[in-house]
Amino acid sequence: MTTGHFRTPSGGRIDRSRPLRFSFDGRSYSGFEGDTVASALLANGVHLVGRSFKYHRPRGIMGAGPDEPNALIGVRRDQGRYTPNLLATQTELYDGLDAVSQNRHPSLEKDRMAVNDRFSRFIPAGFYYKTFMWPRKAWDRLFEPRIRAAAGLGIAPSESDPDSYAQRYAHCDVLVIGAGPAGLTAAMEAAKSGAQIILCDDRAAMGGSLLAANQVTIDGAPAARWLAGMLDSLAGMANVTLLPRTSAFGYYPHNWIGLAQKLTDHLADAAPGQPRERLWQVRAKQVVIAAGAIERPLVFPDNDRPGIMLADAARTYLQQYGVEVGRKVVIVAAHDNGYRTAHELKDAGIDIAAIADIRGDSPVAARARQAGLRVLTNAAIDGTTGKLRVASITLTSGGKRETFACDAVLMAGGFTPSVHLFSQSRGKLMWNEDLQAYLPDQSAEAERSAGACRGHFALDEALADGAEAGRSAAEAAGYPFRPAIIPLACAVAHPVGGGGHIGAAPTSDPSRPKAFVDWQNDVTAADILLAAREGFLSIEHVKRYTTTGMATDQGKLSNINALGIVAEATGRTIPEVGLTTFRAPYTPISFGTLAGRARRDLLDPARITAINDWAIEQGAVFEDVGNWKRAHFFPKNGEDLHASVARECLAVRESVGIFDASTLGKIEIVGPDAAEFMNRFYVNAWTKLGVGKCRYGVLLREDGFVLDDGVVGRLAPDRFHVTTTTSGAARVLGMMEDYLQTEWSDLDVWLTSTTEQWSVIAVQGPKAREVIEPLVQGLDLSPDAFPHMSIADARICGVPMRLMRVSFTGELGFEVNVPSGYGAMVWQAIWERGQAHDMVAYGTETMHVLRAEKGFIIIGQETDGTVTPDDAGLAWAIGKAKPDFVGKRSLARPAMTDPDRKQLVGLLTRDPRIVLEEGAQIVAPAAEDRSIGHVTSAYHSSVLGKSIALAMVRAGRARLGERLEVPMPGGSIAVDVVAPVFFDPKGDRVNV
Amino acid sequence: MFESRIASPFAGESDAIASLGPIGRAVLRCREADIGSISDKLGIALPRAACRSESNGPSSALWLGPDEWLLLHADLQDDWVSRLAAHLEGELCSLVDVSHRQVALAVQGARAAEILASGCALDLSPRAFPVGMCTRTMFARAEVVLWRTGSMSFHLDVWRSFARYVEALLREAESEN
Amino acid sequence: MLIIPCPYCGERPELEFSYGGQAHIDRPLAPSDLSDEEWNSYLYVRANPKGRHAERWRHIHGCARFFNAVRDTRTDHILATYKVGEPEPEIPA
Structure with missing residues (x-):
């Protein structure tokens, strides 16, 4: 096991009394509690952590936070718990952590695909668009498979996520x-007003830049002590919720913010069953964005070797983690943070070989020289060497070219405010020429930015700006005004401000191509210049052509430099070039967080009826109908669907079957104007429907097409029991409410959904009456007293019942409605009574076959939103004398009465064994290239001993007796057009 | 002859999430002008304020909409709604028995609001959702009626077919530390 | 997720609402008196403005009322909500 040779003897916020073992690519290392994988690797001298995406160049850790482009790792806990593409800079170390690098074969040190780098001049930006165009066939067989094999970042886990x-x-x-x-x-400041506060931060420890603040005092106390006191105070306030390890990843309209909180990833052993992450969906009256700023790298040749990193990251590793990123360091700077870093590293005993400032002389340069540091000004950066780690850097200053041996190069290009969330909120950005940065300008939401993310880089400014933002946010949220606090007194040894460099850094050798702008997507300055030469002017186009900023880091380091290069190449200013759109998520979040509890059985509500458990016990096979679970068929003794349905159908026709129809929509319509409402809403005439009688109702949309159907019973002059299709229940009720509330508010009528009040037990077949009669109290079920299409309230098995004598099978039938809390009990009672008559339980498939034998349509199967009542053979249902009903006017449009419209017919295959495919097209033998219709339903009818089908065919009713064809891949199937009622056409069987 | 006990769809029982057993429920709808006389006949003042409830002994009236109230009766009897209807004879209104349409859970205890916040997007703090407030809303993908009956107790009414879905989600939230 | 002020219940999350298309299109009292052209216009012709749009919403998982809202289609900001039957409010620019 390697120990941490690059760990300072003391200092940092790690717990040196708690060593932790971990492995990276199979090699063992140690770190400390408080380390990230990145800091622990650096403490062991490991910079090389990955291979780049396109050229497979060796890459090292560049940053210390969410901006890291290179250090993507996979972390494995067990077979099911492998997480790819984690940032090593944000992955907290725990004992036993097992991490691997990505995008290399077979190892980081020897990577086969590194050959790409040698051919890089042949694969510039847009290479794919230009190259893989010809021959066409090669794309499918050769190019795409190869490209796909090479593409992708990280390896997806192979097992279902157990967390x-x-x-x-x-x-x-x-x-x-x-x-x-x-x-x-x-x-x-906001909390002092009494307002409810949530404070989130994506790191384990709160404090941001203060965690690495050295030689800084606030209010006379060292920064670390001030921070500890501040966090203690906040934690002690009941109105403050602190959420560490929580990334604000998306800012959505009306101050809706998505937070992803990591709960267990930092633990070696999480309590079983505890969630791994939590998605917070926060609605905030006011938002303060204090997202800080990200240091910019410098774009110079070969700026991507391991050991080349951001200056502030090196400073953070030293001050927060007690890690030296190198022993001999060169700092390339366009910003004062290079000097601050140099001073702090030098104070820790690290050799600073040189500071190369691309700017001219300055007081900070002079001060560095006084401190004994070598400073080159007006420097050009000509390149670096080193295979798996930077070994030297060549600089030109004052006409003199010089090569410095080093094991780390630190880049200080200035700070870019993190305006991602502000921009996501649709706030307008404004270019600030003094600070050389885009800053938040006009807010679109109840939001304000504070601190470095709006250009207040100096600590005292940031503290004061935050205080004012908190105070004013609380005031805007309705809490009493309080004066702003006096700004805190800060002493900072090496203050830094704005400025810096944007674009490619000066180099005396511009021909060298590998000056990287986007490390993660391997985009160089030359690629961006090529795009500009080829005429891509819009930054959005440059982005897509070169893929700069399109990797998982979303260009946190690269976008602004790419803008600078485009601006220079096209002779425009940066604000003239504009900005690409910032999109959520700010940093990648897991699918698990987004899915939450909505997975497996809880992915979507599984609606179950009161009879569901009984059907499961009987071995029913279920199907999904919308959110409902419905018994599809009830196989016995290993039957398949076909055998089970054949048996169920025969039993219903010969004796009796029981069917769970509880999912049908039910609406109780009550009020003196109930009949008038029904007249206006349904196509049928309702005024004369007697109390205790039922009628089949058809409902259209205003465009004249059939929307829904169902049996309607009249319970009283002012009370109707309306049934709808299962899937139409909510839609029909919503449409009824729409007309009542917005068009016919004059009507005294109200609607109440009773879908789930009632369990509906359909008992169908010649023996249906014999089965239920002994259980019913208070109702004469004889044919004369309670004929077909009757409805009455009575009792069954001692509980209330609403009985409908209706049939969707063509047999004598009853639908027993009982309050659903009694559904299972009454079902069981009927089932037991039915055993004497060989009653079967049947499912939705048998229901479909039986109704097809009778030519009854199913909404959504025979109808598809373009079917009129006449098309479906339902013109008889229309109340002809009514002046108006929903959809009536549309039926009078010329296209709706065209005799060539598709009409419902039956089809019989010449070969009765062939069952047509639903959806198959239908042609006439004389014109086989023109579809004249389609099959809507097709089954084998065990009762009739042949296959039957329903179809919508142009001018179908005029074609009865015609032979048509159904062309299929294996040849055409000959069919005869017949009337759509295959069984008991006179309807005698329901009237027994 | 028949065990006419009302079946409960719920799977479990805990201090924090408990089944409330059979409850009488009816939806009453009427015009604003008739609220007063109907309230008199019902013996309970139908709330006119949005999302507020009134209780009188075992009976409660929950405002669900400007012309819609959910009447609850703590003890379900099969003829409760027909007796209410008899009281309302002559009134211009709609009264429909929905006792079995919904089932109810009590979500209670110090973590009650937090458990509900796993699936309910409303602000359940006492200032935004005080005791006595009631409303239809969504819990995950199920419509529910949520009624705060105490500072740390909620009555959750859910359509029967969604009961196990809602209960399973609540139990997962309950199990989080 | 938008916050929509229901005229009855106050501010509520968008997931409780359903959208209902352009507002202030009254169903003709006597559709049979309309020409095909006029009926077509009632059925299908709708505005698609960039900016203010008076539209129907329903607080379907709340008080279940339909109401109207003026929404700026560019920003999704809801400028006003009002009950069915009330005129579209005048909102200063």
Whole structure:
């Protein structure tokens, strides 16, 4: 096991009393509690952590936070728990952590695909668009498979994710995003007003830049002590919720913010069953964005070797983690943070070989020289050497070219404010010429930015800006005004401000191509210049052509430099070039977090009836109908669908069957104008429907097409029991309410859904009456007293019942409605009574076959939103004398009465064994290239001993007796057009 | 002859999430002008304020919409709604028995609001959702009626077919530390 | 997810609402008196403005009422909501 040779003897916020073992690519290392994988690897001298995406160049750790482009790792806990594409800079170390690098074969040190780098001049930006165009056939067989094999980042886990993920909605007065200096003072000032505060930060420890603050005092106390006191105070306030390890990944309209909180990834042993992550959906009255700023790298030749990293990252590794990123360091700077870093590293005993400032002389340069540091000004950066780690850098200054041996190069290009979330909120950005940065300008939401993310880089400014933002946010959220606090007194040894460089850094050798702009997608300055030469002017086009900024880091480091290069190449200013769109998520989040509890059985509600458990016990096979689970068929003794349905159908026709129709929509329509409402809404005439009688109702949309159907019973002059299709229940009720509330508010009538009040037990077949009669109380079921299409309230098995004598099978039938809490009990009672008559339980498939034998349509099967009542053979249902009903006017449009419209017919295959495919097209023998219709339903009828089908065929009713063809891949199937009623056409069987 | 006990679809029982057993329920709908006289006949003042409830002994009236109330009776009897209807004879209104349409859970205890927040997007803090407030809303993908009956107790009414879905989600939230 | 102020219940999350298309299109009282052209216009012709749009919403998982809202289609900001039957409010620019 390698120990941490690059660990300082003391300092940092790690717990040196708690060593942790971990492995990377199979090799064992140690680190400390408080380390990230990145800091622990660096402590062991490991910079090489990955291979680049396109050229497979060796890459090292560049950053210390969410901006890291290179250090993507996979972490494996067990077979089912492998997470790819984690940032090593944000992955907390735990004992036994097992990490692997990505995008290399067979190893990081020897990578076969590194050959891409040698051919890089042949694969510039747009290479794919230009190259893989010809021959066409090669794309499918050769190019695409090869490209696909080479593409992709990380390896997807092979097992289903065993972890659980939680979600929570939250509401607060002020959400503060980021717990750096500005975020902390914002949260504190807002909290003092009594407002409800949520403060989130994506790191394990709150404090942001203060975690690495050295030689800094606030209010006379060292920064670390001030921070500890601040966090203690916030934690002690009942109105403050602190969410560490929580990334604000998306800013959505009306101050709706998505937070992804990591709960167990940092633990070696999480309690079993506890969620791994939690999605917070926060609705905040006011938001304070204190997201900080990200240091820019410099674009110079070969700026991607391991050991070349951001200056502030090196400073953070030293101050927060006690890690030296190198022993001999060169700093390339376009910003004062290079000097600050140099001073702090030098104080820690690290050799600073040189500071190369691309700017001219300055007081900070002079001060560095006084401190004994070598400073080159007006420097050009000509290149670096080193295979798996940087070994030297060549610089030109004052006409003199010089090569410095080193094991780390630190880049300080200036800071880019993190305006991602502000921009996601649709706030308008404004270019600030002094700071050389886009800053938040006009807010679109109840939101304000504070601190470095709006250009207040200096600590005292950030603290004061945060305090004011918190105070004003609380005030805007409705909490009493309080004066702003006096700004805190700060002493900072090496203050830094704005400025810096954007674009390619000066180099005396511009011909060298590998000056990287986007490390993760391997985009170089030359690629961007090529795009500009080829005429791509819009930055959005440059982005897509070169893929800069399109990797998982979303261009946190690269976008602004790419803008600078485009601006220079096209002779425009940066604001003239514009900006690409910032999109959520700010950093990648897991699918698990987004899915939350909505997985497996809870993916979607499984609606179950009161009879569901009985059907499961009977071995029913279920199907999904919308959200409902419905018994599809009830196989016995290993029957398949076909055998089971054949048996079920015969039993219903010969004796009796029982069917769970509870999912049918039911609406009770009550009020003196109930009949008038029904007249206006359905095509049928309702005025004369007697109390205790039922009628089949047809409902159209206003465009004249059939929307729904169902049996309607009249319970009283002012009360109707309306049934709808299962899937139409909510739609029909919604449409009824729409007309009542917005068009016919004059009507005294009200609607109440009773879908789930009733369990509906359909008892169908010649023996149906014999089965239920002994169980019914208070109702004469004889044919004369209770004929077909009757409805009455009575009792069954001692509980209330609403009985309908209706039939969707063509047999004598009853639908027993009982309050659903009694559904299972009554079902069981009927089932037991039915055994004497060989009753079968049947499912939805048998129901479909039986109704097809009778030519009854099913909404959504025979109809598809373009079928009129006449098309479906339902013109008889229309109340002809009614002046108006929903859809009536549309039926009078010329196209609706065209005799060539598709009409419902029956089809019989010449070969009765062939069952047509639903959806198959139909042609006439004389014109086989023109479809004249389609098959809507097709089954084998065990009762008739042949296959039957329903179809919609042009001018179908005029074609009865015609032979048509159904062309299929294996040849045409000959069919005869017949009337759509195959069984008992006179309907005698329902009237027994 | 028949065991006419009302079946409950719920699977479990805990202090925090408990089945409320059979409850009488009816939907009453009427015009604003008739609220007063109907309230008199019902013996309970139908709330006119949005999302508020009134209780009188075992009976409660929950405002669900400007012309819609959910009447609850703590003890379900099969003829409860028909007796209510008899009281309302002559009134211009709609009264429909929905006792079995929904089933109810009590979500209670110090974590009640937090458990509900796993699937309910409303602000359940006492200032935004005080005791006595009631409303239809969504819990995950199921419509529910949520009624705060105490500072740390909620009555959750859900359509029967969604009961196990809602209960399973609540139990997962309950199991989180 | 938008916050929509229901005229009856106050501010509620979008997931409780359903959308109902353009507002203030009254169903003709006597559709049979309309020409095919006029009926076509009632059925199908709708505005698609960039900016303010008066539209129907229903608080379907709340009070279940239909109401109207003026929404800026560019920003999704809801400028006003009002009950069915009330005129579209005048909103200063």
